[in-house]
Amino acid sequence: MNVIKDRVEVAIIGGGISGVALAYELSKRGVEVAVFEKNFLGSGSTGRCGGGIRQQFSTEENIRLAMESVKIFERMKEELGWDIEYYQGGYLILAHTEEEVKQFEKNVRLQRSLGLDVQWLERDEINDIVPELDVEGIGAIAATYCPTDGHAYPPKAVWAYADKARELGAHIYEFTEVKGIIVENGRASGVITERGETRSRFVVNAAGAWSPIVAEMAGVKLPNKPYRHEIMITEPLSHFLDPMVISFHDNVYFRQTMRGGIIGGWGDPEEKPGFNFASSLKFITTMARLLRKYIPALKPVRVLRQWAGLYDVTPDAKPILGPVKEVEGFLQMNGYSGHGFMVAPMCAVLLAQYITGEPLSIPLEPFSVERFEKEVRGEVSVVG
Protein backbone atom coordinates (compact mmCIF):
# COMPACT_ATOMS: atom_id res chain seq x y z
CA MET A 1 0.00 0.00 0.00
CA ASN A 2 1.36 3.41 -0.97
CA VAL A 3 1.30 6.15 1.64
CA ILE A 4 -1.24 8.90 0.93
CA LYS A 5 -0.13 12.39 -0.11
CA ASP A 6 0.13 14.75 2.86
CA ARG A 7 -0.88 17.81 0.86
CA VAL A 8 -3.02 18.48 -2.25
CA GLU A 9 -5.10 21.38 -3.48
CA VAL A 10 -8.42 19.54 -3.44
CA ALA A 11 -9.46 16.48 -1.42
CA ILE A 12 -12.48 14.69 -2.88
CA ILE A 13 -14.50 12.31 -0.73
CA GLY A 14 -16.19 9.64 -2.81
CA GLY A 15 -15.01 7.70 -5.86
CA GLY A 16 -18.23 7.50 -7.83
CA ILE A 17 -18.83 9.26 -11.13
CA SER A 18 -18.87 12.69 -9.42
CA GLY A 19 -15.60 12.32 -7.58
CA VAL A 20 -13.61 10.92 -10.49
CA ALA A 21 -15.13 13.34 -13.02
CA LEU A 22 -14.15 16.25 -10.78
CA ALA A 23 -10.68 14.76 -10.29
CA TYR A 24 -10.30 14.69 -14.06
CA GLU A 25 -11.62 18.23 -14.66
CA LEU A 26 -9.32 19.65 -11.97
CA SER A 27 -6.25 17.66 -13.08
CA LYS A 28 -6.86 18.90 -16.61
CA ARG A 29 -6.68 22.43 -15.19
CA GLY A 30 -3.40 21.70 -13.42
CA VAL A 31 -4.88 21.40 -9.91
CA GLU A 32 -3.48 18.63 -7.70
CA VAL A 33 -6.28 16.45 -6.32
CA ALA A 34 -6.77 13.32 -4.26
CA VAL A 35 -9.87 11.12 -4.32
CA PHE A 36 -10.70 9.00 -1.27
CA GLU A 37 -13.02 6.04 -1.84
CA LYS A 38 -13.87 3.72 1.04
CA ASN A 39 -14.47 0.74 -1.24
CA PHE A 40 -13.60 0.38 -4.95
CA LEU A 41 -14.39 3.07 -7.54
CA GLY A 42 -18.07 3.04 -8.49
CA SER A 43 -19.00 0.65 -5.69
CA GLY A 44 -21.56 3.00 -4.11
CA SER A 45 -24.38 4.12 -6.38
CA THR A 46 -22.78 4.74 -9.79
CA GLY A 47 -21.95 1.09 -10.41
CA ARG A 48 -25.43 0.03 -9.37
CA CYS A 49 -27.41 2.49 -11.46
CA GLY A 50 -29.38 1.94 -14.66
CA GLY A 51 -26.95 3.97 -16.75
CA GLY A 52 -29.61 6.17 -18.34
CA ILE A 53 -28.64 9.58 -19.69
CA ARG A 54 -31.65 11.82 -20.26
CA GLN A 55 -32.26 15.52 -20.75
CA GLN A 56 -36.06 15.51 -20.52
CA PHE A 57 -36.59 17.11 -17.12
CA SER A 58 -39.19 19.56 -15.85
CA THR A 59 -36.92 22.23 -14.36
CA GLU A 60 -34.54 24.52 -16.22
CA GLU A 61 -31.65 23.67 -13.88
CA ASN A 62 -31.84 19.92 -14.46
CA ILE A 63 -32.39 20.30 -18.23
CA ARG A 64 -29.34 22.55 -18.65
CA LEU A 65 -27.09 20.31 -16.54
CA ALA A 66 -28.21 17.27 -18.53
CA MET A 67 -27.88 18.92 -21.95
CA GLU A 68 -24.33 20.05 -21.20
CA SER A 69 -23.50 16.60 -19.83
CA VAL A 70 -24.70 14.95 -23.03
CA LYS A 71 -22.24 17.10 -24.99
CA ILE A 72 -19.49 15.71 -22.75
CA PHE A 73 -20.72 12.10 -23.09
CA GLU A 74 -20.72 12.56 -26.87
CA ARG A 75 -16.99 13.30 -26.91
CA MET A 76 -15.99 11.07 -23.99
CA LYS A 77 -14.56 8.23 -26.08
CA GLU A 78 -12.20 10.63 -27.78
CA GLU A 79 -11.43 12.71 -24.69
CA LEU A 80 -10.89 9.89 -22.21
CA GLY A 81 -9.91 7.06 -24.51
CA TRP A 82 -12.41 4.50 -23.21
CA ASP A 83 -15.43 2.96 -24.91
CA ILE A 84 -18.05 3.40 -22.19
CA GLU A 85 -20.77 1.78 -24.34
CA TYR A 86 -22.45 5.15 -24.84
CA TYR A 87 -25.52 4.81 -27.05
CA GLN A 88 -27.94 7.56 -28.01
CA GLY A 89 -31.06 5.48 -28.48
CA GLY A 90 -33.36 8.15 -27.02
CA TYR A 91 -35.77 8.19 -24.08
CA LEU A 92 -39.45 7.45 -24.55
CA ILE A 93 -41.48 8.96 -21.70
CA LEU A 94 -45.06 7.75 -21.50
CA ALA A 95 -48.08 9.75 -20.33
CA HIS A 96 -51.02 7.80 -18.91
CA THR A 97 -53.34 10.56 -17.65
CA GLU A 98 -54.62 13.95 -18.84
CA GLU A 99 -52.82 15.51 -15.90
CA GLU A 100 -49.54 14.01 -17.13
CA VAL A 101 -50.25 15.21 -20.67
CA LYS A 102 -50.60 18.77 -19.34
CA GLN A 103 -47.35 18.49 -17.35
CA PHE A 104 -45.50 16.97 -20.33
CA GLU A 105 -46.75 19.77 -22.61
CA LYS A 106 -45.28 22.24 -20.15
CA ASN A 107 -42.03 20.24 -19.95
CA VAL A 108 -41.68 20.06 -23.73
CA ARG A 109 -42.24 23.82 -24.09
CA LEU A 110 -39.51 24.47 -21.52
CA GLN A 111 -37.16 21.85 -23.02
CA ARG A 112 -37.60 23.27 -26.53
CA SER A 113 -37.05 26.83 -25.28
CA LEU A 114 -33.67 25.63 -24.00
CA GLY A 115 -32.83 24.15 -27.40
CA LEU A 116 -33.59 20.48 -26.76
CA ASP A 117 -34.97 18.46 -29.69
CA VAL A 118 -38.00 16.70 -28.18
CA GLN A 119 -40.82 15.09 -30.10
CA TRP A 120 -44.44 14.89 -29.03
CA LEU A 121 -46.04 11.54 -29.86
CA GLU A 122 -49.76 10.86 -29.96
CA ARG A 123 -50.99 7.45 -28.84
CA ASP A 124 -50.88 5.95 -32.35
CA GLU A 125 -47.33 7.19 -32.93
CA ILE A 126 -45.73 5.54 -29.89
CA ASN A 127 -45.24 2.22 -31.71
CA ASP A 128 -43.20 4.02 -34.37
CA ILE A 129 -40.48 4.28 -31.72
CA VAL A 130 -40.96 0.91 -29.95
CA PRO A 131 -43.11 -1.45 -32.05
CA GLU A 132 -43.09 -4.14 -29.32
CA LEU A 133 -44.73 -1.90 -26.70
CA ASP A 134 -48.36 -2.76 -25.82
CA VAL A 135 -49.57 0.85 -25.86
CA GLU A 136 -53.20 -0.08 -25.23
CA GLY A 137 -52.41 -2.61 -22.50
CA ILE A 138 -50.41 -0.12 -20.46
CA GLY A 139 -52.90 2.69 -21.04
CA ALA A 140 -50.47 5.17 -22.55
CA ILE A 141 -52.23 8.13 -24.18
CA ALA A 142 -49.23 10.14 -25.39
CA ALA A 143 -45.44 10.24 -25.08
CA THR A 144 -42.42 12.45 -25.46
CA TYR A 145 -39.28 11.27 -27.18
CA CYS A 146 -35.83 12.81 -27.23
CA PRO A 147 -33.53 11.06 -29.71
CA THR A 148 -30.28 12.38 -28.18
CA ASP A 149 -31.01 10.88 -24.75
CA GLY A 150 -29.30 7.55 -24.22
CA HIS A 151 -27.33 5.31 -21.90
CA ALA A 152 -23.85 4.02 -21.07
CA TYR A 153 -22.14 1.40 -18.89
CA PRO A 154 -21.49 3.27 -15.62
CA PRO A 155 -18.46 1.33 -14.27
CA LYS A 156 -16.54 2.06 -17.47
CA ALA A 157 -17.37 5.77 -17.28
CA VAL A 158 -15.90 5.80 -13.76
CA TRP A 159 -12.72 4.01 -14.84
CA ALA A 160 -12.44 6.22 -17.94
CA TYR A 161 -12.41 9.37 -15.81
CA ALA A 162 -10.18 7.82 -13.14
CA ASP A 163 -7.56 6.54 -15.61
CA LYS A 164 -7.31 9.89 -17.36
CA ALA A 165 -7.19 11.79 -14.07
CA ARG A 166 -4.34 9.55 -12.84
CA GLU A 167 -2.51 10.08 -16.10
CA LEU A 168 -2.77 13.83 -15.43
CA GLY A 169 -1.40 13.45 -11.90
CA ALA A 170 -4.46 12.83 -9.70
CA HIS A 171 -4.05 10.61 -6.64
CA ILE A 172 -6.87 8.11 -6.37
CA TYR A 173 -7.03 6.07 -3.18
CA GLU A 174 -9.43 3.14 -3.17
CA PHE A 175 -10.23 1.20 0.01
CA THR A 176 -9.39 4.36 1.97
CA GLU A 177 -12.21 5.60 4.16
CA VAL A 178 -12.40 9.20 5.30
CA LYS A 179 -13.00 9.29 9.05
CA GLY A 180 -12.99 13.03 9.60
CA ILE A 181 -12.72 16.47 8.03
CA ILE A 182 -10.21 18.96 9.41
CA VAL A 183 -11.87 22.35 10.00
CA GLU A 184 -9.63 25.20 11.18
CA ASN A 185 -10.85 28.76 11.76
CA GLY A 186 -14.08 27.99 9.92
CA ARG A 187 -12.27 26.56 6.91
CA ALA A 188 -12.07 22.98 5.67
CA SER A 189 -8.37 22.22 5.43
CA GLY A 190 -8.05 18.50 4.92
CA VAL A 191 -9.29 14.99 5.59
CA ILE A 192 -8.41 12.32 8.13
CA THR A 193 -8.44 8.85 6.63
CA GLU A 194 -7.76 5.40 7.98
CA ARG A 195 -4.37 5.66 6.22
CA GLY A 196 -3.36 9.08 7.49
CA GLU A 197 -4.12 12.75 6.90
CA THR A 198 -4.17 14.83 3.75
CA ARG A 199 -4.19 18.61 3.98
CA SER A 200 -5.99 20.58 1.27
CA ARG A 201 -7.41 23.99 0.36
CA PHE A 202 -10.78 22.50 -0.56
CA VAL A 203 -12.68 19.43 0.58
CA VAL A 204 -15.42 18.16 -1.75
CA ASN A 205 -18.27 15.99 -0.50
CA ALA A 206 -19.06 13.67 -3.41
CA ALA A 207 -20.17 10.79 -1.20
CA GLY A 208 -23.58 10.22 -2.79
CA ALA A 209 -26.06 8.66 -0.38
CA TRP A 210 -23.43 8.91 2.38
CA SER A 211 -23.06 12.69 1.90
CA PRO A 212 -25.06 13.71 5.00
CA ILE A 213 -22.74 11.53 7.12
CA VAL A 214 -19.67 13.11 5.51
CA ALA A 215 -21.13 16.64 5.93
CA GLU A 216 -21.69 15.89 9.60
CA MET A 217 -17.90 15.39 9.96
CA ALA A 218 -17.56 19.11 9.22
CA GLY A 219 -20.55 20.03 11.35
CA VAL A 220 -22.76 20.70 8.31
CA LYS A 221 -26.33 19.43 8.02
CA LEU A 222 -27.65 18.29 4.64
CA PRO A 223 -31.34 17.53 3.94
CA ASN A 224 -30.52 14.52 1.67
CA LYS A 225 -31.99 11.11 2.52
CA PRO A 226 -30.88 7.72 1.19
CA TYR A 227 -33.57 5.62 -0.50
CA ARG A 228 -33.10 2.07 -1.73
CA HIS A 229 -33.88 1.62 -5.41
CA GLU A 230 -34.06 -1.89 -6.83
CA ILE A 231 -33.16 -2.96 -10.33
CA MET A 232 -32.79 -6.16 -12.39
CA ILE A 233 -31.31 -7.49 -15.60
CA THR A 234 -32.34 -10.28 -17.97
CA GLU A 235 -30.31 -12.61 -20.12
CA PRO A 236 -28.92 -11.01 -23.29
CA LEU A 237 -31.22 -10.74 -26.33
CA SER A 238 -30.53 -9.62 -29.88
CA HIS A 239 -30.75 -5.86 -30.09
CA PHE A 240 -34.35 -4.67 -30.55
CA LEU A 241 -34.90 -1.82 -28.08
CA ASP A 242 -33.30 1.54 -28.85
CA PRO A 243 -34.65 3.93 -26.22
CA MET A 244 -34.99 3.87 -22.48
CA VAL A 245 -38.72 3.53 -21.79
CA ILE A 246 -40.00 5.42 -18.72
CA SER A 247 -43.35 5.78 -17.04
CA PHE A 248 -43.63 8.06 -14.00
CA HIS A 249 -47.21 6.82 -13.64
CA ASP A 250 -46.05 3.22 -13.08
CA ASN A 251 -42.73 4.37 -11.53
CA VAL A 252 -40.83 2.13 -13.95
CA TYR A 253 -38.03 2.37 -16.48
CA PHE A 254 -36.16 -0.14 -18.65
CA ARG A 255 -33.69 -0.27 -21.53
CA GLN A 256 -31.51 -2.75 -23.40
CA THR A 257 -27.78 -2.81 -22.70
CA MET A 258 -25.18 -3.08 -25.43
CA ARG A 259 -24.59 -6.65 -24.23
CA GLY A 260 -28.28 -7.30 -24.88
CA GLY A 261 -29.87 -7.66 -21.44
CA ILE A 262 -32.98 -5.73 -20.47
CA ILE A 263 -32.10 -3.68 -17.40
CA GLY A 264 -34.84 -1.92 -15.48
CA GLY A 265 -36.07 -0.63 -12.18
CA TRP A 266 -39.31 0.05 -10.36
CA GLY A 267 -39.56 2.53 -7.51
CA ASP A 268 -41.63 1.32 -4.57
CA PRO A 269 -43.75 4.29 -3.42
CA GLU A 270 -43.74 2.73 0.07
CA GLU A 271 -39.93 2.67 0.30
CA LYS A 272 -38.64 4.17 3.57
CA PRO A 273 -35.34 6.05 3.81
CA GLY A 274 -32.36 4.05 5.02
CA PHE A 275 -29.19 2.23 4.02
CA ASN A 276 -30.98 -0.84 2.75
CA PHE A 277 -29.34 -2.93 0.01
CA ALA A 278 -31.58 -5.99 0.30
CA SER A 279 -33.20 -7.51 -2.78
CA SER A 280 -36.93 -7.99 -2.36
CA LEU A 281 -39.43 -10.43 -3.82
CA LYS A 282 -41.91 -7.54 -4.01
CA PHE A 283 -39.62 -5.73 -6.44
CA ILE A 284 -38.86 -8.61 -8.77
CA THR A 285 -42.46 -9.82 -9.00
CA THR A 286 -43.77 -6.29 -9.61
CA MET A 287 -41.05 -5.62 -12.17
CA ALA A 288 -41.81 -8.90 -13.95
CA ARG A 289 -45.52 -8.03 -14.13
CA LEU A 290 -44.70 -4.58 -15.50
CA LEU A 291 -42.32 -5.93 -18.15
CA ARG A 292 -44.89 -8.57 -19.16
CA LYS A 293 -47.51 -5.83 -19.50
CA TYR A 294 -45.29 -3.33 -21.33
CA ILE A 295 -43.69 -5.78 -23.78
CA PRO A 296 -45.60 -9.10 -23.80
CA ALA A 297 -42.89 -10.65 -26.01
CA LEU A 298 -40.55 -10.57 -23.00
CA LYS A 299 -42.57 -13.26 -21.16
CA PRO A 300 -40.19 -16.18 -21.87
CA VAL A 301 -37.06 -14.10 -21.24
CA ARG A 302 -35.19 -15.06 -18.10
CA VAL A 303 -34.14 -12.70 -15.31
CA LEU A 304 -30.48 -13.20 -14.37
CA ARG A 305 -30.19 -11.07 -11.26
CA GLN A 306 -31.54 -8.24 -9.18
CA TRP A 307 -29.73 -5.81 -6.92
CA ALA A 308 -30.21 -2.52 -5.13
CA GLY A 309 -28.53 0.86 -4.89
CA LEU A 310 -29.25 4.09 -3.08
CA TYR A 311 -30.80 7.30 -4.39
CA ASP A 312 -29.39 10.37 -2.62
CA VAL A 313 -32.63 12.35 -2.49
CA THR A 314 -33.04 16.07 -1.83
CA PRO A 315 -36.40 17.76 -1.09
CA ASP A 316 -36.61 19.12 -4.67
CA ALA A 317 -34.81 16.30 -6.54
CA LYS A 318 -32.11 18.69 -7.72
CA PRO A 319 -28.43 18.29 -6.78
CA ILE A 320 -26.60 20.26 -4.11
CA LEU A 321 -23.54 21.88 -5.64
CA GLY A 322 -21.03 24.40 -4.36
CA PRO A 323 -20.08 26.07 -1.08
CA VAL A 324 -21.89 26.08 2.27
CA LYS A 325 -21.92 29.12 4.51
CA GLU A 326 -20.89 27.33 7.74
CA VAL A 327 -17.51 26.01 6.54
CA GLU A 328 -15.43 27.80 3.93
CA GLY A 329 -13.82 25.60 1.29
CA PHE A 330 -16.20 22.69 2.00
CA LEU A 331 -17.94 22.06 -1.31
CA GLN A 332 -20.97 19.90 -1.95
CA MET A 333 -21.40 17.69 -4.99
CA ASN A 334 -24.26 15.41 -4.05
CA GLY A 335 -28.03 15.08 -3.76
CA TYR A 336 -28.59 13.95 -7.34
CA SER A 337 -31.80 12.15 -6.38
CA GLY A 338 -31.34 9.30 -8.86
CA HIS A 339 -29.85 11.33 -11.73
CA GLY A 340 -26.23 11.56 -10.71
CA PHE A 341 -24.66 9.47 -13.43
CA MET A 342 -26.23 11.51 -16.21
CA VAL A 343 -25.44 15.01 -14.93
CA ALA A 344 -22.14 14.44 -13.09
CA PRO A 345 -19.93 15.28 -16.12
CA MET A 346 -21.27 18.86 -16.24
CA CYS A 347 -21.42 19.22 -12.46
CA ALA A 348 -17.71 18.33 -12.40
CA VAL A 349 -16.99 21.08 -14.93
CA LEU A 350 -18.91 23.62 -12.83
CA LEU A 351 -17.14 22.70 -9.58
CA ALA A 352 -13.76 22.77 -11.32
CA GLN A 353 -14.60 26.22 -12.69
CA TYR A 354 -15.64 27.38 -9.23
CA ILE A 355 -12.45 26.07 -7.58
CA THR A 356 -10.13 27.60 -10.19
CA GLY A 357 -12.03 30.88 -10.33
CA GLU A 358 -13.01 30.51 -13.99
CA PRO A 359 -16.31 32.01 -15.18
CA LEU A 360 -19.14 29.53 -14.51
CA SER A 361 -20.92 28.03 -17.55
CA ILE A 362 -24.12 27.72 -15.47
CA PRO A 363 -24.72 29.67 -12.23
CA LEU A 364 -24.34 27.60 -9.05
CA GLU A 365 -26.79 29.54 -6.84
CA PRO A 366 -29.88 27.52 -7.82
CA PHE A 367 -28.00 24.42 -6.56
CA SER A 368 -26.91 25.94 -3.25
CA VAL A 369 -27.98 24.08 -0.11
CA GLU A 370 -29.31 27.40 1.16
CA ARG A 371 -32.29 27.11 -1.18
CA PHE A 372 -33.90 24.73 1.29
CA GLU A 373 -34.25 27.58 3.77
CA LYS A 374 -36.89 28.94 1.38
CA GLU A 375 -39.87 27.18 -0.15
CA VAL A 376 -38.80 24.91 -3.00
CA ARG A 377 -40.36 23.94 -6.31
CA GLY A 378 -39.19 20.49 -7.19
CA GLU A 379 -38.39 18.37 -10.20
CA VAL A 380 -41.53 16.38 -10.98
CA SER A 381 -40.18 14.10 -13.70
CA VAL A 382 -38.68 11.43 -11.49
CA VAL A 383 -38.98 7.69 -11.03
CA GLY A 384 -39.14 7.86 -7.23
Add this chain to the structure above:
Amino acid sequence: MSDDQEEEIVCRCEDVSLKELLEAIDRGYTTLDQLKRYLRIGMGHCQGRTCLRLAAGVLARKLGKRVDEIEWPTVRPPILPVEISKLAEVDERDKR
Protein backbone atom coordinates in the same frame (compact mmCIF):
# COMPACT_ATOMS: atom_id res chain seq x y z
CA MET B 1 1.39 -14.38 -22.62
CA SER B 2 1.24 -17.82 -24.08
CA ASP B 3 -1.20 -18.94 -26.76
CA ASP B 4 -2.59 -21.42 -24.25
CA GLN B 5 -3.79 -18.59 -22.03
CA GLU B 6 -5.52 -16.96 -24.93
CA GLU B 7 -7.39 -20.15 -25.71
CA GLU B 8 -8.14 -21.12 -22.13
CA ILE B 9 -11.65 -19.86 -21.35
CA VAL B 10 -12.35 -18.80 -17.76
CA CYS B 11 -15.90 -17.53 -18.31
CA ARG B 12 -17.98 -19.41 -20.83
CA CYS B 13 -21.10 -17.22 -20.60
CA GLU B 14 -19.24 -14.02 -21.44
CA ASP B 15 -16.37 -15.62 -23.37
CA VAL B 16 -13.48 -14.38 -21.25
CA SER B 17 -10.04 -15.97 -21.60
CA LEU B 18 -7.40 -16.55 -18.94
CA LYS B 19 -5.23 -14.04 -20.75
CA GLU B 20 -7.88 -11.34 -20.41
CA LEU B 21 -8.30 -12.16 -16.74
CA LEU B 22 -4.55 -11.91 -16.06
CA GLU B 23 -4.35 -8.62 -17.96
CA ALA B 24 -7.25 -7.18 -15.98
CA ILE B 25 -5.55 -8.10 -12.70
CA ASP B 26 -2.35 -6.46 -13.96
CA ARG B 27 -4.35 -3.30 -14.76
CA GLY B 28 -5.33 -3.08 -11.10
CA TYR B 29 -8.70 -4.80 -10.94
CA THR B 30 -7.75 -6.94 -7.97
CA THR B 31 -11.09 -7.89 -6.42
CA LEU B 32 -13.73 -10.22 -7.84
CA ASP B 33 -16.26 -7.36 -7.68
CA GLN B 34 -14.07 -5.19 -9.92
CA LEU B 35 -13.25 -8.06 -12.28
CA LYS B 36 -16.95 -8.85 -12.55
CA ARG B 37 -17.76 -5.30 -13.66
CA TYR B 38 -14.70 -5.03 -15.90
CA LEU B 39 -14.86 -8.39 -17.68
CA ARG B 40 -18.51 -9.37 -16.99
CA ILE B 41 -17.33 -12.64 -15.49
CA GLY B 42 -20.15 -13.83 -13.24
CA MET B 43 -22.74 -11.72 -15.05
CA GLY B 44 -23.83 -14.42 -17.49
CA HIS B 45 -26.25 -17.33 -17.26
CA CYS B 46 -24.19 -19.25 -14.70
CA GLN B 47 -24.07 -16.19 -12.41
CA GLY B 48 -20.50 -16.99 -11.48
CA ARG B 49 -20.84 -20.59 -10.43
CA THR B 50 -18.11 -21.65 -12.85
CA CYS B 51 -16.09 -18.55 -13.68
CA LEU B 52 -15.84 -16.87 -10.29
CA ARG B 53 -14.36 -20.01 -8.72
CA LEU B 54 -11.73 -20.14 -11.43
CA ALA B 55 -11.13 -16.40 -11.24
CA ALA B 56 -10.79 -16.56 -7.45
CA GLY B 57 -8.08 -19.20 -7.84
CA VAL B 58 -6.19 -17.21 -10.46
CA LEU B 59 -6.52 -14.00 -8.42
CA ALA B 60 -5.34 -15.70 -5.22
CA ARG B 61 -2.22 -17.06 -6.96
CA LYS B 62 -1.46 -13.64 -8.51
CA LEU B 63 -1.85 -11.83 -5.19
CA GLY B 64 -0.11 -14.50 -3.14
CA LYS B 65 -3.23 -15.09 -1.06
CA ARG B 66 -5.27 -18.16 -0.19
CA VAL B 67 -8.51 -18.65 -2.14
CA ASP B 68 -10.53 -18.27 1.05
CA GLU B 69 -9.01 -14.82 1.53
CA ILE B 70 -10.56 -13.62 -1.73
CA GLU B 71 -13.79 -11.74 -1.10
CA TRP B 72 -16.80 -13.07 -3.00
CA PRO B 73 -19.25 -10.69 -4.74
CA THR B 74 -22.75 -10.50 -3.29
CA VAL B 75 -24.85 -13.45 -4.42
CA ARG B 76 -27.86 -12.01 -6.27
CA PRO B 77 -31.34 -13.52 -6.59
CA PRO B 78 -32.95 -15.29 -8.33
CA ILE B 79 -29.77 -17.51 -8.27
CA LEU B 80 -30.90 -19.46 -11.33
CA PRO B 81 -32.32 -17.67 -14.40
CA VAL B 82 -36.13 -17.47 -14.07
CA GLU B 83 -38.62 -16.51 -16.78
CA ILE B 84 -40.40 -13.17 -16.48
CA SER B 85 -43.76 -14.93 -16.91
CA LYS B 86 -43.01 -17.22 -13.93
CA LEU B 87 -41.86 -14.37 -11.67
CA ALA B 88 -44.95 -12.37 -12.65
CA GLU B 89 -47.14 -15.16 -11.30
CA VAL B 90 -45.45 -15.33 -7.89
CA ASP B 91 -47.54 -13.81 -5.11
CA GLU B 92 -44.99 -11.82 -3.11
CA ARG B 93 -47.10 -12.22 0.03
CA ASP B 94 -46.51 -15.97 -0.20
CA LYS B 95 -43.62 -16.39 2.20
CA ARG B 96 -43.03 -20.14 1.71
